[in-house]
Amino acid sequence: MIVLGIESSCDETAAAVVRDGRQVCSSVVASQVAVHHPYGGVVPELASRKHIEAIVPVVDQAIGEAGVDAGAIDGVAVTQGPGLIGSLLVGFSFAKGFAYGHRIPWIGVDHLEAHINSVFLEADPPSFPFVALLVSGGHTSIYHVTSHRDFHPMGQTRDDAAGEAYDKVAKMLGLGYPGGGVIDRLAAQGDPTRIAFTRPFLDRKQFDFSFSGIKSAVMRHLQLHPDPGPEDQAHIAAGFQAAVVEVLTEKIIHAAKAKDCAHLAVVGGVAANQGLRRAITRDAGAAGIQVHIPAIDLCGDNAAMVAVVGYHRLAAGEHSGMDDDVYSRIKFRPA
The missing domain is CATH 3.30.420.40 (ATPase, nucleotide binding domain)
Structure with missing residues (x-):
């Protein structure tokens, strides 16, 4: 299963293509450090605007680097929360539209769950x-x-x-x-x-x-x-x-x-x-x-880890609906 992962919870716009929850075919991260550096921290409004500018080029680059056609993608996984609402909405809305346009399932993923699953992208998990x-x-x-x-x-x-x-x-x-x-x-x-x-x-x-x-x-x-x-x-x-x-x-x-x-x-x-x-x-x-x-590039916010969770949830038959929404605070309450 080929999953497109999308991450936009804070100040990185990221997209990745992952095969079977293990093989990273591509991983692209557009950082906003230069934008927020003068302010000494992330400015939510600026972060949201930068996500809007970056989301399409980043996804296009990830799909291109993966060497797959957009039609070959089996599902989409996107960060649903926690994070900055404005930032989350950019990636979440794009994922909904992409999945709808390609008639494929999609799933909202918890950011913390994705980080924990990032170790499964290493050779020796x-x-x-x-x-x-x-x-x-x-x-x-x-x-x-x-x-x-x-x-x-x-x-x-x-x-x-x-x-x-x-x-x-x-x-x-x-x-x-x-x-x-x-x-x-x-x-x-x-x-x-x-x-x-x-x-x-x-x-x-x-x-x-x-x-x-x-x-x-x-x-x-x-x-x-x-x-x-x-x-x-x-x-x-x-x-x-x-x-x-x-x-x-x-x-x-x-x-x-x-x-x-x-x-x-x-x-x-x-x-x-x-x-x-x-x-x-x-x-x-x-x-x-x-x-x-994880490797250094998988420690920070990235979309490959989101795709890992998406793979396991989509393979289990789960999917999100068009009326689902993002959330800002920790909603992840493990069993």
């Missing part, structure tokens, strides 16, 4: 059951995954997501937006022991997260030590990243042990963080747990 750490700009959660469709929540952030904390700390340091990559690179140049921040919510008996406190701690440090030079910035970034990475690593490994899982996955935009990838791979390996992390 995890065996069920496994635990998954979904960590991004809007979400930080742990799930016990028992099938492509069954996800049992174990913990989530009680306030800010890890990715949001990265962006806010980068903004405090004057490093611009987005902050994840620049903090990761800067942290590699600093000494994480020079400025030690408290590890937020490190209690191993539960799996919830909290990252608002560490943002406040960085702010207080900068109030006491204003205008840090490049070397001090590197130490602050290193101390901040060490604290966040330790919490994420400890909790997902403890979750795997609690569920007696031999496999764990790390997905979402923050899964591209090199410090996090190294720490989890090292510590989980020492505990005898196999780690699965």
Whole structure:
């Protein structure tokens, strides 16, 4: 089955063609970083307008790069939520029209479910059951995954997501937006022991997260030590990243042990963080747990992961109707 995936939940317009839920025939992502960079974050109205401009060229490019005719596509999968309503509506409406025009089934997909399924696009996907750490700009959660469709929540952030904390700390340091990559690179140049921040919510008996406190701690440090030079910035970034990475690593490994899982996955935009990838791979390996992390281009928002979910749902006979709508907040409530 050939599925066209479409993603437009935030500030990336993406389309992909995936065969049988495993083979990525093409994956195209149009980023809006340059548009939102001057504002220090995503501006919803600008994001929506850019999606309108990009959706047709991006889909055309994805189909062209896949080397298939549009008539050979068996179904369409599109992100339904959560996300920015205006952005979601662009991709969702296009998917409805494409499916209607080609007389093929289509399915709305939850963004979080898609991220968790992104590991199945790798050559060596995890065996069920496994635990998954979904960590991004809007979400930080742990799930016990028992099938492509069954996800049992174990913990989530009680306030800010890890990715949001990265962006806010980068903004405090004057490093611009987005902050994840620049903090990761800067942290590699600093000494994480020079400025030690408290590890937020490190209690191993539960799996919830909290990252608002560490943002406040960085702010207080900068109030006491204003205008840090490049070397001090590197130490602050290193101390901040060490604290966040330790919490994420400890909790997902403890979750795997609690569920007696031999496999764990790390997905979402923050899964591209090199410090996090190294720490989890090292510590989980020492505990005898196999780690699965998607390739960098599959960590951020992309349409290939949407097509994976679409394949499994369409193959099971599910489909969406023309009266279905998008949703902005987490609606994904795994069984």
